């Protein structure tokens with residue numbers, strides 16, 4: 472199976488039982504994960520260990536235990552070679568306010584070893600690519616958050632890396648700015664074939680942007696799989712019914728009938744998605760085959776209830792994350 476912009480089977484990043492312990496906290500806990508070419512999302516709540524992992528991958532911070540390679544290079548001994556080949560967009564504001572985007576990005580290109588003419592040309596191309604035009608000659612102190620994020624992205628790309636590590640690139644952006652940034656990130660891979668590892672605590676963003684998603688929680692790997700596996704249709708139907716005089720709690724009556732028919736049913740009010748809609752009338756029914764739809768229809772008709780909706784649900788990354796988080800809270804309690 473050939474793909475145009477990736478090489479199948481190549482590992483861009485590999486970690487093996489990687490741990491990082493600070494005196495009071497374990498930021499990474501025996502993390503083993505392989506990341507292949509493409510756009511990979513690294514998702515986790517604040518404090519999950521995302522920035523710590525990036526710093527280890529860049530060879531800037533030693534791991535306490537375990538190993539990691541980036542583009543086949545060992546993070547413990549080949550940090551400088553990794554940083555030549557990898558671009559890094561840090562999370563926090565780090566731009567000098569008194570210089571222009573052009574001056575700054577040329578400087579970063581020169582630091583990466585580009586000769587002066589090439590550095591200037593690459594800077595102009597890269598700033599144009601991220602959508603900065605005339606503003607690029609103005610001091611960055613006057614830039615909006617969106618413009619600053621674009622400069623940070625440009626300096627990560629200017630030396631034509633094979634991989635970029637983007638730490639929370641949508642932080643502080645409004646919804647339009649987020650969409651634009653996500654579009655840029657996607658194009659880094661599709662237009663230039665550069666692999667991307669992008670962190671976020673916003674799951675929906677990564678669902679839309681990434682080929683693959685790695686979820687970490689408390690420094691531990693929770694899940695690593697392709698985005699399509701995460702968002703694939705699960706065998707679950709959301710069924711909403713009305714009440715009737717005979718059945719003042721229509722959903723409860725339907726749940727009893729469907730359970731008696733051998734189906735597995737749970738009230739949807741427990742999930743955030745439906746709780747927000749405020750409906751205790753929605754049931755989630757596990758689909759065991761095409762006849763599940765008929766069984767639900769017949770049960771609703773048999774009870775004389777009104778069927779408001781019956782729809783197939785998609786499993787969202789947020790749920791994987793939420794359920795792990797709830798388990799974490801339960802442990803903490």
Ligand SMILES: Nc1ncnc2c1ncn2[C@@H]1O[C@H](COP(=O)(O)OP(=O)(O)OP(=O)(O)O)[C@@H](O)[C@H]1O
Nearest residue numbers: 493496497498515516517518519520521522523524
């Ligand atoms: N230099 C440090 N010294 C002590 N503890 C640290 C240090 N750096 C990170 N930590 C702790 O390690 C844990 C993981 O932090 P990290 O910054 O990697 O998380 P994160 O997932 O990137 O979250 P955020 O988006 O908030 O930065 C946190 O509990 C943090 O307080």
